[in-house]
Structure formats: structure tokens, C-alpha cells
Amino acid sequence: MLAMLIGVMVGLVIGAIPGLSPPMAIALMIPVSFNFPPETALILLVSCFAAGIYGGSFSAILLRAPGTSASAASALEGYEMTKRGRAIQAIRISTFASVIGGLISGVVLLLLAPPLATISLWFGPSEYFLVALLGLTAIASVAFGSLIKGLISGLLGLFLSTFGIDTYSGFPRLTFDLVGLESGFDIMPAIIGLFAFAQGLELCEGDASGNISGVKKLSWNIWPKVSEIYHVRWSLFRGWITGLVMGIIPAAGGSVAQWIAYAWEIRRAKPGDEFGKGEVKGLAATEGSNNGVTGTSLVPMFVLGIPGGISAAVILGALMIHGLQPGMRLFKTSPEVIYTIMWGFLFANVIMGFIAIFLARAMAYLTLFPRGIIGPLIMIFSVIGTYASTNNIYEVWIMLGFGVGGFYLTKLNFVPAGILLGIILGPIAENGLRDLLTVSQGSPVSFVLTRPISVALIICIILAIYFSLRPKKWD
């Protein structure tokens, strides 16, 4: 219980700070975990992971400064709700979606880990490429206002993702002989710049003496209402399903799942829905998906020893440090350890909900501060957070570049979310395509058509494009 509490608290706080990610929180907890037996140590780390993903949503909703890459999409609708004085409602929905999403994901992990792990083995280069394409179709949905500018934003993100040394040939691409550019653009400075720093600048514009939410008093009603959950029930369901499925796919994770869930929601929008202006359904879907990922992303790690993402990779390292060898043998030789960890993950989600809802209420007071104070503080956090997470002043300059670019491109109706989506999905799509061309020996189409999951993904992509381009029923 103590390990869970420590893990949840550290995860929530670190996740909420732009620049500090769940993998960093987990890595920081590894030395602490040495004081506990293996199962307790691993409970500490998985609690930290689940809470870290959720913690990122606080700053995304309240300040439009996502703490993690998995909560960037929540900033779109969540912050709009905050601006309209509905911060507490946004937190309520976010907490419900995250806790239940984490619980469902935990139950799936507990009951179906071995069979689901085999599904992740079916994913090859063609599937990775097509998953990335499916994610890229979300750009068309998040481009409120101008579809062409949204697509150009996505292409800009794709293009930026190609900077740095080409992992296939070792050739430096577009580095301009700068050593710092050789590793390309990291996702974290891009997120902090495009969302947090640009938001700091935006808050300082115009009359900065008013507050973000436009209200003087916050509601104290922190418990979710049945009626509002009922209103978003299908959005939650779609978000959870997206999260569960995307979690199983190595390298996809919450960063991709949230955008697919959000785009799915927009495509199903009805007259009266206000996407882009604080639509609660959009927030429910993104929050459900990013925590729906948490449990299932541990499936390939526990069963096959294949980490599904950076967080899972750090947990995998910790598992081995504690003398546990991941794989099917672990389920046979030490079932008590593995199932204790899984139960611990489930309980951590419940504890996370209780702690988070009180912590979030305190954090919501930030929205009552004058914009002219919050704006510069966000800029300071962006700079210091980026430096602390990378220990490299060069990344701080990159963050500033993204921030200034994001601020002015937004003025020209371009879409920062599209740029971010391009940067996240670019490497997955490019590596997938190049691997596909190699394994298919130059015949990618015939190769793809022989793989059932690829065909299913192609159908999903066609449907996604169709629903994105047909006339919208809402304004």
C-alpha cells in the first residue's frame, strides 16, 4: 500500500510537470524500489506509470500545457472547457475516464495477457506503417477551420521527424552540420514548445489581468455525476477500446491512441456538438484512451519481454534488475509475483482516482490566477522542465523554436496538433515503410494484401478518410 501511494503521488506530480515524463518518474523510482521485495518494487513502478499518464492531463486541461505526450490531445477540448469556467467538470470526466480506463486495462492485463501477447507478434512492418497512416488520418479531423492548412501542418511534422542521422544508412539528414541536430527532434521539446510555451505567450496577449477560466469562484463538486457520464458513455467506450487495442501494439501507445480516439469522436459528431470549443465527448475519449493503454501496453513486456514503449522498457529493466526474467516462464515459475503486480496495478488505479481528484481541485486554483502571472510561469516551467529532462541547453533552444513557431503558425490558422502528430508518427511510418519495402522485396502491395491485419487496417484507413471528408453534421 505504501509503495502504491508513493508511486501514485510521484507519478501524478512528475506527470503534471511539462518536460518530465512517466519514464523519467519510473527511472527515478528504481533506486527507491531496491528497498522493497520484487513484487512490491514492481507495484511501485507500475503505479508510477499509471499515475504519470494521468498526471499529464492536469496541466493539459488547466493550462493547455500537457505534461506527457499521451495527454496532448486532452489539451484541445480540456483547456477550452477550462476557458469556459468548466475546469472542475473537465477534471471530473478526465478522472472517471482515466480511472475506469486504467481498471479495464488492468483487468485485461490480468485475464488475457498470454493470448493478447501473441497478437502483438502478428504486427510486422506493414502493420506498423498502416497504424501510423491510420494515426495520420486524424490530422484531417483535428484541423478545425482549414483542412489544407491542417494537412500542411501534419506534413511539416512528418518532415521535421526526418531530421537527424538516418538509422538505415547512418547518413546525416538536414543537420546543417549541427551536432545537436544529429539525433533529430525529440518529442518532448516539441510538445512543450508547441503547447506549453506557445500557451504562455498567448496568455500574456491582450489584457493579462483577467484569469483563464473567466470565473471568480470554482465549483467544489468533484464527484462525477451519473447524467454527465451517461452523456459521454459511448465516447468513453470508444476511447477505452482504442486504448486497449493500441496498447497491445508495441511502439504505438497512448501518444497515438489519444489522437485516433479523438478523431473517431469528431467523425461521429452530431449537430450541437462543439468540437474545438470545449466538447466534453472529445475529452472523455482522449482521457479514456490514454489510460486504457496503460495495462495492455504491459502485456508484450510481461509475456514476451518486448517493451511496448519507453515506460515499459524502463519497467522491463527494473524487472530484470530485481532478478525476474520476463516471458511465459515467469507466469509458470513465479505466478504469485506476476499476479500480485497485476493486482497492484488495478488497486493503484483506484487510489490514483481518489488522490487525483483532491490534488486536481487544488491545482484548479491556478486557473483563478491572473493570466499575466500564469503565462510567464508557464514559460519558466517550459525552459526549466526541458533542461531538467534533457540536461541539454540545446534542447531548450529547440523547445523555444517550436514555441515561437507554434504561436505564430496558430495565428495563421495552422494546426500545432497536426505538427505534433506528424513528429510522433513520422518515424513509425518511415521505418515501417522502409522495412516493408525490404521484407516484401519491392512488392509491398502484394505483400500487404496477404496479411489479414494489414487488410483490416487498410479498411479502417479508407473508412477514416471517408468519414473525415464527408460533410460534417456539426459546425
Next chain:
Amino acid sequence: MQIKFSNIIGKSIPLFGAAWGLRLTGFCCILISLYFINLSLDFPAGGDTFPLFATTTTILLSLFLIGSSFKKSNFKETKKITFNISYNSIKPPLLITLSVLYIIGITEIGYFVSSILFLYITTYAVGIRNFKAITITGLILFPTMYGFFVYLLHAQLPTGIFF
């Protein structure tokens, strides 16, 4: 006609219509894309596929963007791109300049002094005069941040002449 500077401060000067703004944006996108196409042409082992795909598609979309600017129904005649000389319009460039100085400052002067100066100057620049609140915020926040990052997370914060 002689234009007095004092007469244009705080006023919006109409430059061109929104359609021309769109054309200019599209034209800039095309120029930038062409520059990067030129840089990307010689990447070996298929390394040029993605950069070329992204840039050429951007050119195509920019042409669409320019084309859409000729569709009159997209624009209201009254909508103009304006140039505004006012304090509010120079606030973002001013804050960006201050941020550049802040980033230089944290490595040259140090985290504490630079952060306190940045907070005072930026809040003053955006019109906040509640120095008591700013001082209390700085006094509580910066040592807490330092303790959190350095002692709890064992992350390094930039150090300059001071700390």
C-alpha cells in the same frame, strides 16, 4: 502626404485582403519546400523518400491553398490583413526576446537570479503591477522547484556565475 508616426500608433493599417494573405502563405510554403527538396535529393538508401514526400505534397497542397483563395465565396470583402502598431502587437516579440535572454541568463548568470528577473520583467511587461503577489510567488516557487529538481529528482539545473 506626410505620415506622422504618432498618428499610426495603436491603429490598424490595412495591408491587403485575406485572399492575398492566403496566397502569400501558400507561396512561402512552396519556396521553403523547394529549398528543402534541393537539400533532400541526395540522401542514400531511400533516406530521401519521406522528406521528398512531405515537401512535394506540401507544394501540391500550397497550390490548392492558393487556388482556394480565388474562390470568392471563401472570403468576405471587408476582411483585411492589418498591420497594427501598438504595445499589444509588440508584446509577443518582446516576450520572445526576453525568453531568449532568460535562456542565455540561466546558463551565464544562474537559475535563481535569471528566473526572478524574468518573472519581474515579464509580468511588468504584460501589465501586472501586483509586486507583492509576484514576490511571494517567486520566493515560494523557485526554491521549491530547485529542491524538487535537484534534491528529489537528482536532475541538474543550469548554473552560472551565481546558482
